[in-house]
Amino acid sequence: MTLRPLFPTVDTLGINTDLYELTMAAAYFEGGFSESRATFELFTRRLPRRRTFLLAAGLEQALHYITHVEFGPETIAYLRQLAPFKNVSDDFFDYLSNFRFTGDVYAMPEGTPFFENEPVLQVTAPVIEAQILETYLINTINVQTMVASKAARLCLAARGKSIVDFGSRRAHGPQTGVLAARAAYIGGAAGTSNVLAGFETGIPVYGTMAHSFVQFFDSEKEAFELFRRTFPNHSTILVDTYDTIEGVRKAISLEGPINAVRLDSGDLAALAVEVRKLLDSEGHKDVAIIASGSLDEEKILAFSLKDAPIDSYGVGTELVTSGDAPGCDLVYKLVETFKDGEAQPRFKASKDKATLPYRKQVFRRCRCGEFWEDVIGRCDEELDADEEVRPLLKQYIKDGQLITELPHITEIREYAKSQLDRLRPEYKNLHTAEVYPVSFSRLLLEALEALQSHYLPG
Amino acid sequence: MTLRPLFPTVDTLGINTDLYELTMAAAYFEGGFSESRATFELFTRRLPRRRTFLLAAGLEQALHYITHVEFGPETIAYLRQLAPFKNVSDDFFDYLSNFRFTGDVYAMPEGTPFFENEPVLQVTAPVIEAQILETYLINTINVQTMVASKAARLCLAARGKSIVDFGSRRAHGPQTGVLAARAAYIGGAAGTSNVLAGFETGIPVYGTMAHSFVQFFDSEKEAFELFRRTFPNHSTILVDTYDTIEGVRKAISLEGPINAVRLDSGDLAALAVEVRKLLDSEGHKDVAIIASGSLDEEKILAFSLKDAPIDSYGVGTELVTSGDAPGCDLVYKLVETFKDGEAQPRFKASKDKATLPYRKQVFRRCRCGEFWEDVIGRCDEELDADEEVRPLLKQYIKDGQLITELPHITEIREYAKSQLDRLRPEYKNLHTAEVYPVSFSRLLLEALEALQSHYLPG
Numbered sequence: 001m002t003l004r005p006l007f008p009t010v011d012t013l014g015i016n017t018d019l020y021e022l023t024m025a026a027a028y029f030e031g032g033f034s035e036s037r038a039t040f041e042l043f044t045r046r047l048p049r050r051r052t053f054l055l056a057a058g059l060e061q062a063l064h065y066i067t068h069v070e071f072g073p074e075t076i077a078y079l080r081q082l083a084p085f086k087n088v089s090d091d092f093f094d095y096l097s098n099f100r101f102t103g104d105v106y107a108m109p110e111g112t113p114f115f116e117n118e119p120v121l122q123v124t125a126p127v128i129e130a131q132i133l134e135t136y137l138i139n140t141i142n143v144q145t146m147v148a149s150k151a152a153r154l155c156l157a158a159r160g161k162s163i164v165d166f167g168s169r170r171a172h173g174p175q176t177g178v179l180a181a182r183a184a185y186i187g188g189a190a191g192t193s194n195v196l197a198g199f200e201t202g203i204p205v206y207g208t209m210a211h212s213f214v215q216f217f218d219s220e221k222e223a224f225e226l227f228r229r230t231f232p233n234h235s236t237i238l239v240d241t242y243d244t245i246e247g248v249r250k251a252i253s254l255e256g257p258i259n260a261v262r263l264d265s266g267d268l269a270a271l272a273v274e275v276r277k278l279l280d281s282e283g284h285k286d287v288a289i290i291a292s293g294s295l296d297e298e299k300i301l302a303f304s305l306k307d308a309p310i311d312s313y314g315v316g317t318e319l320v321t322s323g324d325a326p327g328c329d330l331v332y333k334l335v336e337t338f339k340d341g342e343a344q345p346r347f348k349a350s351k352d353k354a355t356l357p358y359r360k361q362v363f364r365r366c367r368c369g370e371f372w373e374d375v376i377g378r379c380d381e382e383l384d385a386d387e388e389v390r391p392l393l394k395q396y397i398k399d400g401q402l403i404t405e406l407p408h409i410t411e412i413r414e415y416a417k418s419q420l421d422r423l424r425p426e427y428k429n430l431h432t433a434e435v436y437p438v439s440f441s442r443l444l445l446e447a448l449e450a451l452q453s454h455y456l457p458g
Numbered sequence: 459m460t461l462r463p464l465f466p467t468v469d470t471l472g473i474n475t476d477l478y479e480l481t482m483a484a485a486y487f488e489g490g491f492s493e494s495r496a497t498f499e500l501f502t503r504r505l506p507r508r509r510t511f512l513l514a515a516g517l518e519q520a521l522h523y524i525t526h527v528e529f530g531p532e533t534i535a536y537l538r539q540l541a542p543f544k545n546v547s548d549d550f551f552d553y554l555s556n557f558r559f560t561g562d563v564y565a566m567p568e569g570t571p572f573f574e575n576e577p578v579l580q581v582t583a584p585v586i587e588a589q590i591l592e593t594y595l596i597n598t599i600n601v602q603t604m605v606a607s608k609a610a611r612l613c614l615a616a617r618g619k620s621i622v623d624f625g626s627r628r629a630h631g632p633q634t635g636v637l638a639a640r641a642a643y644i645g646g647a648a649g650t651s652n653v654l655a656g657f658e659t660g661i662p663v664y665g666t667m668a669h670s671f672v673q674f675f676d677s678e679k680e681a682f683e684l685f686r687r688t689f690p691n692h693s694t695i696l697v698d699t700y701d702t703i704e705g706v707r708k709a710i711s712l713e714g715p716i717n718a719v720r721l722d723s724g725d726l727a728a729l730a731v732e733v734r735k736l737l738d739s740e741g742h743k744d745v746a747i748i749a750s751g752s753l754d755e756e757k758i759l760a761f762s763l764k765d766a767p768i769d770s771y772g773v774g775t776e777l778v779t780s781g782d783a784p785g786c787d788l789v790y791k792l793v794e795t796f797k798d799g800e801a802q803p804r805f806k807a808s809k810d811k812a813t814l815p816y817r818k819q820v821f822r823r824c825r826c827g828e829f830w831e832d833v834i835g836r837c838d839e840e841l842d843a844d845e846e847v848r849p850l851l852k853q854y855i856k857d858g859q860l861i862t863e864l865p866h867i868t869e870i871r872e873y874a875k876s877q878l879d880r881l882r883p884e885y886k887n888l889h890t891a892e893v894y895p896v897s898f899s900r901l902l903l904e905a906l907e908a909l910q911s912h913y914l915p916g
Contacts (some may be wrong), residue, residue, distance in 0.1 A: 001863050003522035006636045006658055008465045016632055018624070018651040019665030027671070027688040038674065064461035065632075078657045084665070084692035127674060134668070138627040139635060146630075166476070169596040170785050172604075172630035172638075174474055174523075177597060178464045179631050193476040199536045200464055207477030207542070210592070212792035213485070215804045216496065216585060230485040234542035241806070321784040327628050327775050334670035346673045348699070405459050 008175065011072035013065060014099060015079070017135040023084055025128045029092045037103075038127040038346075039336040039359045040134070041119035042141060048325035052433035053113040053423065055152050055416055056120050057183045058144030059396070060406055065136050066105060066123075067402055071096040101129050105397035108362070110406075111148075111186055111416030112392055113423055115438045118362045118376060120145070120330075122393060127337070134332045142330045143176065144183035150322040151187025152420060154315055156428055157301040162190040162312045164206050166292060167320030180320040186412050188420075189319075190312070201409050208236040208262045208290065208314070215241060221250050228254050236260040236290060239275075248275050252284050260288035260311070268293070269308040276309035290314060296323065297430055335359060345451055356440070356448060362392040363441075371422050377441030466633065469530035471523060472557060473537070475593040481542055483586045487550045495561075496585040496804075497794040497817045498592070499577035500599060506783035510891035511571040511881060513610050513874055514578050515641045516602030517854070518864055523594050524563060524581075525860055529554040559587050563855035564837075566820070568864075569606075569644055569874030570850055571881055573896045576820045576834060578603070578788075580851060585795070592790045600788045601634065602641035608780040609645025610878060612773055614886055615759040620648035620770045622664050624750060625778030638778040644870050646878075647777075648770070659867050666694040666720045666748065666772070673699060679708050686712050694718040694748060697733075706733050710742050718746035718769070726751065727766040734767035748772060754781065755888055793817060803909055814898070814906060820850040821899075829880050835899030 008016060015022070028034060047054065071079075076093050079085055103125020114120050121141060123130045154163045165184040168177035181197030191204030198205035209227055217223040220242060228235045235258045239247030244266060251258055261279075263271050268291045279287050291303070292314035300313055317323060333355040337344045345357030359379040365372045366388040374392075375383060383389050396404045407415065420428070427436045440448075466474060473480070486492060505512065529537075534551050537543055561583020572578050579599060581588045612621045623642040626635035639655030649662030656663035667685055675681040678700060686693045693716045697705030702724060709716055719737075721729050726749045737745050749761070750772035758771055775781060791813045795802045803815030817837040823830045824846040832850075833841060841847050854862045865873065878886070885894045898906075 001860070003518055003525065003860070003864070004658055005466070005468070005519055005522045005526070006633060006640065007467065008463070008632045008636075008654075010463070012654050012657065015653040015657055016626075016635065017653060018626055019653050019656075019663045020651065020667055022653060023665050023685075023689060023692075024667055024671045027667075027685045028674075030688045031684045033674075036674075038670075040670070060461055061463055064463045067461065068463070075657060079653070082656075082663065084689050087690055088688065131668075131670065134670075135627045135635075136632060139629060139632055142628060143630045143634075168474075168476055169593045169788075170600060171597060172601045172779070172784075173634035174466045174594060174597055175464060175633040176601075176631035177474065177593075178466075182464065193478065195473040195475060195477050195480065195537070196466075196470050198477075198540075199470065199473055199533060200462055205477045205540065207481050209478055209482055209485075210589075211806065212496075212498070212589065212804075213482045215792050215806065216486075216491075216494075216795055226489040227481075227485045230488045230546065231481060231542050232545055234481075317785050317787075321630070321779075323784055326630075326779040326781055326784045329775075330627075334673050337674055346670075348669065348673065402459070402461070406461070 010068050010070070012075055013069045014071035014096065015075045017132060021132045021134055022079065024131055026085065026088045026092050028128045028131070029095055030089065034095065034126060034128055036127050037124060037338045038130050038334055039122065039124040040130050040332050041335050041360065042121040042137060042330055042332045043117055043119045044329050045116065045331065046329060047116055048328055050324055051149060052427055053115060053149070053436065054145050054328055055148040055187055056108045056112045056114055056145055057110050057148035057186045058141040059107050059110045061179070062121065062137055062140045063396055063402060065140060066101050066133060066397060067400070069099070069101060069133070071099050073097065100400060101125065101133070102400040103129055104395065104399070106393040106395050108392045109394060109415065111412045111419060113419050115374060115436055117438065118374060119360050119393065122359060124359065138330050138332050142328050143179055146322040146326070146328050147180045147183035147320060148187035150319055151184040151189050152416070153297045153430060154300060154319060155188035157297040157304060157430060158313055159304040161304070161310060163188065164312060164314050165189050165192040165194065165319055166314035167316040168194045170317040171320040177320070182409065184319055185409060186416055188413065188417060203409060209238045211238065211241050214238060220247060224251055225254055228256055228258055232256055234259060236262055238262045238264060240265045244271050245274060245278065248278055252279065252282050252287070258287060260290050262290040262292060264293045268310070269303050269306050272308045272310045288312060301430060345447070347448070347451065356444065357451060358444065358447060360444070364390045364392055366390065366422070369422060370424050373437040373439065375439055375441050377444050378447070381441055381443050383441065468526050468528070470533055471527045472529035472554065473533045475590060479590045479592055480537065482589055484543065484546045484550050486586045486589070487553055488547065492553065492584060492586055494585050495582060495796045496588050496792055497580060497582040498588050498790050499793050499818065500579040500595060500788055500790045501575055501577045502787050503574065503789065504787060505574055506786055508782055509607060510885055511573060511607070511894065512603050512786055513606040513645055514566045514570045514572055514603055515568050515606035515644045516599040517565050517568045519602070519637070520579065520595055520598045521854055521860060523598060524559050524591060524855060525858070527557070527559060527591070529557050531555065558858060559583065559591070560858040561587055562853065562857070564851040564853050566850045567852060567873065569870045569877060571877050573832060573894055575896065576832065577818050577851065580817060582817065596788050596790050600786050601637055604780045604784070604786050605638045605641035605778060606645035608777055609642040609647050610874070611755045611888060612758060612777060613646035615755040615762060615888060616771055617762040619762070619768060621646065622770060622772050623647050623650040623652065623777055624772035625774040626652045628775040629778040634778070640867070642777055643867060644874055646871065646875060661867060667696045669696065669699050672696060678705060682709055683712055686714055686716055690714055692717060694720055696720045696722060698723045702729050703732060703736065706736055710737065710740050710745070716745060718748050720748040720750060722751045726768070727761050727764050730766045730768045746770060759888060803905070805906070805909065814902065815909060816902065816905060818902070822848045822850055824848065824880070827880060828882055831895040831897065833897055833899050834902065836901050836905070839899055839901050841899065
């Protein structure tokens with residue numbers, strides 16, 4: 001029998017989407033709208049629970065998708081036999097088999113902090129193309145943005161000590177271990193335990209040892225010695241399998257030097273103090289202490305406040321699932337159509353789920369190097385600037401072609417750090433942060449008012 | 459520039475793991491333990507928050523991995539240049555380049571409900587092989603088990619009304635949309651919106667329309683009419699873009715029949731009553747009502763208790779992220795090694811993180827067709843049976859070869875349903891369920907006591 005791994009592939013990118021994207025595409029096609037252009041924007045109406053900012057991530061994979069999405073012949077054969085498509089013309093399937101994205105894409109660079117209602121990605125294209133992208137784009141930006149944002153919180157809590165992604169086993173799927181590792185690095189993690197992420201993206205990989213390795217041998221010492229001998233300059237020894245302090249004693253009595261010890265259970269702060277003392281008194285000031293075990297930003301902040309002598313934190317489940325807020329609630333909304341070459345606003349006036357019309361730009365006002373406020377305006381607007389104003393959305397794709405190179409992942413990580421440094425402390429407090437000010441430009445509000453007074457679709 | 463999609467592939471399966479699996483492998487190899495066999499078991503020590511059972515899922519992808527895992531030449535070249543591996547012998551990398559899994563695997567069939575401490579998968583193999591599998595196996599079983607279990611809860615809440623997976627956009631990664639769709643179907647969902655999941659696994663795909671489709675047109679009626687005409691027998695009309703009741707009126711005034719209306723905002727229960735009345739009074743008793751919008755089992759149960767006339771629920775984020783419990787805390791622990799052909803118990807006596815030694819079997823006692831209790835015993839044990847006793851772990855892989863065919867996914871779904879039907883109602887209550895009884899066999903406990911009294915490793 002054939003066992004299916006359910007790996008994504010380029011051939012199946014087109015159908016890695018919700019069915020309704022394709023039924024709507026067929027309806028647009030049959031209605032003669034395949035040339036009609038539209039603009040969609042990706043944003044969140046509300047920041048997730050306990051988040052005061054989000055860190056944009058996932059753009060590289062989103063751009064790969066946009067520039068590679070196609071419908072392989074087998075996927076078209078599959079679609080044709082689905083009941084809803086039985087009455088759809090052959091022309092539509094010919095259209096799909098030649099499908100390539102031909103539109104424009106603007107986005108915030110990865111590593112940019114963003115807030116409520118700010119478009120982080122914007123697609124202008126023939127409506128069918130822009131519509132089909134919806135599901136995959138939300139998915140791809142959502143997962144990495146969620147993890148990068150969580151990593152940034154963990155790094156804030158760690159106050160200069162390093163965070164390493166240990167979460168591959170608890171990430172939601174084999175691909176997601178890699179995506180999460182990448183996003184965590186962008187958000188400030190020092191690296192990951194995921195080897196494939198290192199292979200694919202070049203980010204640093206780290207590892208220690210598991211309890212099973214210690215338990216495999218009849219004595220802890222035998223396990224430690226073999227490990228140290230195999231990795232003479234790269235041994236992190238897991239010391240808590242039986243008794244942590246005894247474990248440390250054994251680790252430092254080995255015939256050669258070790259690099260670090262890992263604590264994975266018990267009162268980590270108290271143990272770290274005791275272990276540090278023992279290491280120092282025995283002349284092992286250079287041996288680092290790594291802590292792990294169901295860590296989150298609360299626990300890490302508590303360790304930081306106690307000045308626990310922990311050099312590095314391995315964080316798993318809570319990081320890669322963003323356990324307290326496992327999603328960013330990103331949406332992808334139609335904001336503009338075009339009629340006879342002229343932009344037509346599209347918006348929704350409802351209270352809870354309002355969307356604002358027109359293609360937008362997000363302007364970040366800065367003073368004395370710090371972020372002061374954001375203004376969401378129209379895309380072609382120019383704000384009065386007696387201070388520094390930066391438009392955050394940049395064009396990455398023009399007529400279907402990538403026109404802007406992406407930075408190396410190390411630069412993205414440095415950029416994210418530099419941006420978070422410019423966000424004032426009151427907006428980054430892990431518990432009681434103030435809301436960073438985001439307003440709408442006068443021009444956008446005036447346009448909206450004008451519309452509301454005379455434009456009630458029906 | 460090259461944009462990287464970060465897709466998993468067979469060539470990179472070997473390194474889609476934590477670095478420490480590979481450093482431990484190198485240490486075992488260098489220590490001369492490459493022939494030593496060991497048994498690892500995958501289980502959870504505690505059920506996740508609000509869960510009273512878990513539904514096993516993900517075995518097909520786990521078995522694909524086990525029978526295909528290898529180290530492609532590029533991945534070996536990558537490993538060789540990593541700092542920790544600089545002193546590791548060429549023989550180890552030769553070993554990796556010929557790596558194939560040669561051991562045995564037992565597992566619970568997909569769709570089996572399981573509980574705390576019960577091994578859901580068991581690997582016996584040369585220790586290096588068994589160790590390397592850890593990360594990917596936990597990952598693969600974790601994500602699908604989590605979603606299947608959540609789907610089962612949603613179906614219990616829906617009391618016979620159908621649940622459809624609408625979550626692809628919020629699943630944690632593009633592959634995970636497909637994995638979650640598969641798992642949701644095993645857990646009882648009627649189908650998914652994810653087209654690729656339908657293509658890959660044959661599960662039913664469903665779709666409606668998005669607000670953007672309605673907003674694209676100058677009038678709601680124009681949108682509805684085009685959609686209905688394109689899909690004459692398969693139109694679900696989204697009616698809440700402007701005014702839900704007006705939307706329904708427009709939908710049923712179209713020139714041909716529609717199949718269903720979808721409500722996506724407002725007081726869904728009250729709206730469903732009003733919409734049902736309107737549909738019935740206008741002679742559209744056959745038009746179904748589909749509800750969606752941030753649903754979870756609490757909200758759905760409330761609708762069920764009110765007898766809201768909703769025929770089908772579309773559930774997104776909460777289903778595919780298992781939002782209230784985004785993981786199953788599965789672990790993979792060493793329980794047995796072999797010395798001179800004889801099994802050596804491996805266990806951990808610590809209070810919080812105890813593991814029980816020896817290869818195990820899970821016996822499910824049934825009475826009058828209902829599950830009565832589970833007993834975790836030794837693998838070769840036979841329980842006294844004056845009633846039906848079923849061993850839950852079956853062998854799937856022998857000497858690296860798949861020996862047991864997997865059922866079709868529809869059969870897996872039916873099996874899951876039949877098993878959940880046999881779990882008594884008091885163990886399935888969504889809020890205040892009793893704990894299903896799981897005990898350890900006398901033989902296992904005696905073995906453990908004997909070990910604790912004289913076996914303290916050090």
